[in-house]
Amino acid sequence: MNGRETLRTAVEAVQQHRLRSLLTMLGIVIGISSVILTVGLGQGAQDEVRDQIDSLGSNLLIVSPGSSTDSSGIRGGFGSASTLTLADAEAMADRAVAPDVAAVAPTTSTQAALEVGTTNWTTSLVGTTPAWLDVRSRELAAGRFFTAAELASGAEVVVLASDTAAELFTFGNPVGQQVTVNGTALTVIGVLAPSGSTSSTASEDDQALLPLSTAERVSGQTGSSLSTVYVEAASAASLSAAYQEVQALLLTLHDLGLSDADFTIATQDSLLEAANATNETMTVLLAGIAAISLLVGGIGVMNIMLVSVTERIREIGLRKALGATPSAIRRQFLAEASILGLSGGVLGALLGIAGAFVLPSFIDQRVTVSVPAIGAAVGVALALGLGFGVYPASRAAALTPIDALRSE
Amino acid sequence: MSAIIELTGVRKTYASGSLEVEALRGIDATIAEGEYVAIVGPSGSGKSTLMHILGCLDVPTSGSYRLAGHDVGALDEAALAAIRNAQIGFVFQQFNLLAGLPAWRNVELPLVYGGLSRTERRARAHLALERVGLADRADHRPGELSGGQQQRVAVARALVTEPAMILADEPTGNLDSTSTEDVLGLFRELHDSGRTIVLITHEHDVAEQADRVLTIRDGELSEGRWQRSVVGGSRL
Numbered sequence: 001m002n003g004r005e006t007l008r009t010a011v012e013a014v015q016q017h018r019l020r021s022l023l024t025m026l027g028i029v030i031g032i033s034s035v036i037l038t039v040g041l042g043q044g045a046q047d048e049v050r051d052q053i054d055s056l057g058s059n060l061l062i063v064s065p066g067s068s069t070d071s072s073g074i075r076g077g078f079g080s081a082s083t084l085t086l087a088d089a090e091a092m093a094d095r096a097v098a099p100d101v102a103a104v105a106p107t108t109s110t111q112a113a114l115e116v117g118t119t120n121w122t123t124s125l126v127g128t129t130p131a132w133l134d135v136r137s138r139e140l141a142a143g144r145f146f147t148a149a150e151l152a153s154g155a156e157v158v159v160l161a162s163d164t165a166a167e168l169f170t171f172g173n174p175v176g177q178q179v180t181v182n183g184t185a186l187t188v189i190g191v192l193a194p195s196g197s198t199s200s201t202a203s204e205d206d207q208a209l210l211p212l213s214t215a216e217r218v219s220g221q222t223g224s225s226l227s228t229v230y231v232e233a234a235s236a237a238s239l240s241a242a243y244q245e246v247q248a249l250l251l252t253l254h255d256l257g258l259s260d261a262d263f264t265i266a267t268q269d270s271l272l273e274a275a276n277a278t279n280e281t282m283t284v285l286l287a288g289i290a291a292i293s294l295l296v297g298g299i300g301v302m303n304i305m306l307v308s309v310t311e312r313i314r315e316i317g318l319r320k321a322l323g324a325t326p327s328a329i330r331r332q333f334l335a336e337a338s339i340l341g342l343s344g345g346v347l348g349a350l351l352g353i354a355g356a357f358v359l360p361s362f363i364d365q366r367v368t369v370s371v372p373a374i375g376a377a378v379g380v381a382l383a384l385g386l387g388f389g390v391y392p393a394s395r396a397a398a399l400t401p402i403d404a405l406r407s408e
Numbered sequence: 409m410s411a412i413i414e415l416t417g418v419r420k421t422y423a424s425g426s427l428e429v430e431a432l433r434g435i436d437a438t439i440a441e442g443e444y445v446a447i448v449g450p451s452g453s454g455k456s457t458l459m460h461i462l463g464c465l466d467v468p469t470s471g472s473y474r475l476a477g478h479d480v481g482a483l484d485e486a487a488l489a490a491i492r493n494a495q496i497g498f499v500f501q502q503f504n505l506l507a508g509l510p511a512w513r514n515v516e517l518p519l520v521y522g523g524l525s526r527t528e529r530r531a532r533a534h535l536a537l538e539r540v541g542l543a544d545r546a547d548h549r550p551g552e553l554s555g556g557q558q559q560r561v562a563v564a565r566a567l568v569t570e571p572a573m574i575l576a577d578e579p580t581g582n583l584d585s586t587s588t589e590d591v592l593g594l595f596r597e598l599h600d601s602g603r604t605i606v607l608i609t610h611e612h613d614v615a616e617q618a619d620r621v622l623t624i625r626d627g628e629l630s631e632g633r634w635q636r637s638v639v640g641g642s643r644l
Contacts, residue, residue, distance in 0.1 A: 323493020
């Protein structure tokens with residue numbers, strides 16, 4: 001009995017018991033589809049984080065103030081100290097001190113209510129410099145960004161992010177309109193194009209940008225403490241050089257050793273790594289649970305195959321009487337178990353892919369279908385069928401033809 | 409004619425708990441090629457055990473069994489399977505057809521294990537069905553055939569490999585009298601065309617059909633009809 005005949009016989013046996021075969025596969029179907037979905041969810045979350053971090057700009061260093069310790073010894077978190085100043089940012093932009101730094105965008109950030117007529121909207125009021133647009137790789141949908149002259153003079157102008165503009169100005173062009181913040185009227189001179197990040201939590205498309213000097217005046221905070229300084233390196237290759245330069249510069253300016261630095265410098269890679277570490281833990285955990293369900297599915301296959309052997313004991317006896325060798329019988333049942341596993345795997349993969357398309361509209365989470373994961377899942381399903389088929393197949397092969405024929 | 413079956417001092421002992429049951433107690437028999445032999449015996453006589461050994465479904469505890477020149481006693485399960493496939497055509501009381509397959513696929517089954525190509529199997533299966541007069545039923549499943557027709561399909565399956573012997577175990581046990589005559593007629597035809605047939609039964613009128621009758625009783629084989637002196641005797 002050659003391979004094709006074995007396969008054909010096995011396929012016929014599976015087809016003859018359609019419902020039972022489907023039920024047998026169910027465990028594997030559920031296991032495989034949940035593996036594909038959990039891996040897809042993890043992958044989706046990582047992709048989302050990567051997009052979000054990519055949308056910050058390119059070749060970017062993100063410098064934040066370090067932690068502060070108040071008089072009672074309570075230590076605040078990162079960013080709680082007001083150790084980063086405009087002077088620091090200006091020093092970083094100095095080509096002579098930091099030759100690998102292309103541009104620097106210092107920012108301050110406060111929450112404030114923007115008012116237009118009877119409408120109001122609370123958002124982040126970000127004070128920055130004209131370099132921000134380039135450093136953050138952003139583009140304008142309308143109007144213009146503020147200039148160095150406007151920064152110097154503290155001009156009362158504001159650039160709105162796309163969502164903010166939509167909230168405040170339902171109709172018409174926002175450019176040229178007035179927005180009131182804390183009693184100061186600002187003229188809208190531009191609107192940012194959407195950032196392209198799909199994350200719903202990103203505030204990239206909900207903020208108002210204004211000259212640093214104007215922001216200090218409007219928010220009434222004249223401490224000159226910065227919340228974040230975005231530093232763009234000249235190229236991807238010079239990113240680590242820029243990192244070293246900015247670090248050395250700040251340590252010198254603040255007169256500190258490396259161990260008690262009062263600032264942190266993050267790269268996009270380090271942010272990505274940190275975010276992925278958490279995601280990966282979750283993915284591994286969920287995939288582990290899914291793998292257990294696969295194992296249960298495999299045991300289900302073994303269970304049904306054992307029933308099948310008992311049920312078809314006469315058929316086995318007949319086949320043996322007609323000249324089937326024990327190994328031919330073993331191969332036939334192994335083929336059957338493999339077909340169950342493989343079909344379960346393929347059905348599970350289809351279900352998983354369908355789920356990956358349907359799920360995002362329910363849970364607002366991206367699900368990335370990974371082709372290698374699907375291939376591996378189907379392979380595992382086949383291996384499960386084969387592995388858990390060994391015992392039932394050996395039982396069938398070991399039956400003596402007399403006992404098998406005699407049984408009613 | 410040359411002997412196709414040679415049994416010499418065949419014994420079969422089963423261990424039943426601590427008890428040893430001797431099912432066959434030294435059987436000597438020779439069946440020549442082309443013979444039509446019936447083996448009769450009541451239940452418990454060792455008839456089934458003898459059938460299993462003749463059919464290479466089991467091996468003797470001691471003694472030797474030569475089938476078409478092969479010494480069967482020394483073979484392992486895989487080699488026995490090959491012998492069964494090539495040399496023996498089984499016909500069972502229960503027909504033992506696979507319900508899911510059409511008649512011709514049932515008939516070709518031994519050829520599948522014999523390793524023949526698909527086209528050759530199909531051709532030979534149809535020839536065998538023609539031989540038993542069921543050429544027009546080749547695509548019917550067993551459930552769509554009468555009992556007699558099903559047994560004819562089983563006979564076709566036994567014929568298809570051109571075996572040394574057709575071994576029929578109570579082939580008429582599940583058939584009505586018409587079908588019984590039908591199947592026995594078929595055996596007669598096959599015998600007339602030179603087939604070796606061994607028919608195992610407990611029914612005398614069935615055994616009557618054979619040219620030669622062997623009787624098994626208490627694990628011993630003897631020539632002739634034992635019940636002729638007991639029950640059958642009153643009939644004569």
